[in-house]
Amino acid sequence: MTCDTRSIPFGRPMIGEAEKAAVLEVLSGPILTHGPRVKAFEAAFASFTGAPHAVATASCTAALQLAYTALGVRAGDDVLVPAQTHVATAHAVELCGGTPVFVDSEPETGNIDIAQLETRMTARTKGVAVVHYLGMPVDMARVLAVARRHGLFVVEDCALALGSTCNGVHAGLHGDAGCFSFYPVKHITTAEGGMLITGRRDIADQVAKLRAFGIDRNIVSERAMPGMYDVDALGGNFRLNEIGAALGVEQMKRLPDFLARRRANYRLLTEKLEPVKGVRLLRSTHREFQSSYYCHAVLLEEPLRDKRREVIAMLKEKGIGTSIYYPRPLPHLSYYMAKYGFDAASFPVAAEISGCSIALPVGPHLGAEDITCIAAGVEDAIAAVKTGSVSGGSHGAGRGPSQQEDRT
Numbered sequence: 545m546t547c548d549t550r551s552i553p554f555g556r557p558m559i560g561e562a563e564k565a566a567v568l569e570v571l572s573g574p575i576l577t578h579g580p581r582v583k584a585f586e587a588a589f590a591s592f593t594g595a596p597h598a599v600a601t602a603s604c605t606a607a608l609q610l611a612y613t614a615l616g617v618r619a620g621d622d623v624l625v626p627a628q629t630h631v632a633t634a635h636a637v638e639l640c641g642g643t644p645v646f647v648d649s650e651p652e653t654g655n656i657d658i659a660q661l662e663t664r665m666t667a668r669t670k671g672v673a674v675v676h677y678l679g680m681p682v683d684m685a686r687v688l689a690v691a692r693r694h695g696l697f698v699v700e701d702c703a704l705a706l707g708s709t710c711n712g713v714h715a716g717l718h719g720d721a722g723c724f725s726f727y728p729v730k731h732i733t734t735a736e737g738g739m740l741i742t743g744r745r746d747i748a749d750q751v752a753k754l755r756a757f758g759i760d761r762n763i764v765s766e767r768a769m770p771g772m773y774d775v776d777a778l779g780g781n782f783r784l785n786e787i788g789a790a791l792g793v794e795q796m797k798r799l800p801d802f803l804a805r806r807r808a809n810y811r812l813l814t815e816k817l818e819p820v821k822g823v824r825l826l827r828s829t830h831r832e833f834q835s836s837y838y839c840h841a842v843l844l845e846e847p848l849r850d851k852r853r854e855v856i857a858m859l860k861e862k863g864i865g866t867s868i869y870y871p872r873p874l875p876h877l878s879y880y881m882a883k884y885g886f887d888a889a890s891f892p893v894a895a896e897i898s899g900c901s902i903a904l905p906v907g908p909h910l911g912a913e914d915i916t917c918i919a920a921g922v923e924d925a926i927a928a929v930k931t932g933s934v935s936g937g938s939h940g941a942g943r944g945p946s947q948q949e950d951r952t
């Protein structure tokens with residue numbers, strides 16, 4: 545197959561026969577929720593990450609909200625949050641009644657600028673949330689040192705960081721809690737789903753209770769009489785069901801292979817894109833850190849900075865799916881602009897990454913030939929926009945089967 549006939553979606557759920565059989569087995573039985581698969585998925589996740597405790601949730605957003613709640617965030621509390629992340633990281637603070645205080649990125653990796661943490665603190669600051677942006681670990685030793693100095697909690701948003709380690713410890717286990725996403729384009733999928741990991745039993749117990757209304761007996765078998773329980777906390781329904789968990793159990797078995805393929809794809813794409821003039825690659829390696837290689841973000845530099853639409857449209861015409869992580873710095877989203885009145889020129893590094901980057905796929909659905917086509921597609925598109933031989937602005941219709949929407 546040549547590049548001209550390929551379809552290279554940004555992400556594709558890797559669902560095989562084992563996943564299908566596991567789901568059918570759940571559907572053939574009587575237990576769709578509160579069952580053994582959620583426990584098995586939690587155990588497999590804990591074993592892979594080395595987490596003392598793992599609690600499955602309905603999504604990463606749910607896990608984040610439960611983490612902040614368990615850590616006591618309420619009205620009047622500030623939480624430091626990166627400007628360059630998915631809105632879920634900040635919305636979960638707002639949903640607890642707290643206020644996200646945004647911190648700009650550092651330019652090399654897109655991760656939160658740790659040097660700015662102390663400058664953004666107030667008397668109301670209760671904690672700090674970090675995001676391992678695109679899977680590149682944040683330097684957690686530095687974050688923890690700042691947090692300890694000021695008595696702050698630390699939440700790690702690991703939505704893109706399954707497989708990331710920092711100083712040999714899996715992402716999510718450095719701070720008080722780490723939250724993962726299993727949305728279909730992530731490292732593994734349960735369709736929708738999330739997981740909270742922690743070394744703190746008190747947080748795990750509290751989150752397990754709050755994900756199920758605040759019921760005092762968190763498993764059906766603990767109830768002496770079916771339907772009898774008390775409620776001693778304000779919780780919601782943030783549970784993962786057995787169908788998703790069955791998918792998760794099977795996906796965990798394949799995770800080492802998925803990660804190896806991502807790493808190989810990422811390295812090949814880096815090799816091919818490094819010599820390309822006009823783009824800058826975010827740094828994703830460090831001696832002591834292992835990235836999960838969620839995707840490859842390339843930043844368009846002058847004179848290509850305002851040509852992103854054209855480049856993306858050309859890639860789409862070649863069947864190459866792309867995404868943007870993330871469309872705007874969070875403080876520039878309408879909700880946060882309207883509520884806190886941020887200046888459009890604020891958070892310049894996050895704005896540069898949001899405004900000029902293109903996320904390219906490296907997932908396990910792709911092989912070396914696909915990666916070669918992506919690199920060739922990027923080179924061609926850049927050459928075309930440089931010479932002006934492309935009419936700008938209109939997204940082509942694209943080709944190939946409809947792909948899993950990357951709705952980030």
Ligand SMILES: Cc1ncc(COP(=O)(O)O)c(C=O)c1O
Pocket residue numbers: 603604605606629630632633675701703704724725726727737738952
């Ligand atoms: C950094 C980050 N946090 C949180 C989320 C939300 O995850 P979920 O859809 O599982 O709630 C995402 C989604 O892509 C994300 O990228």
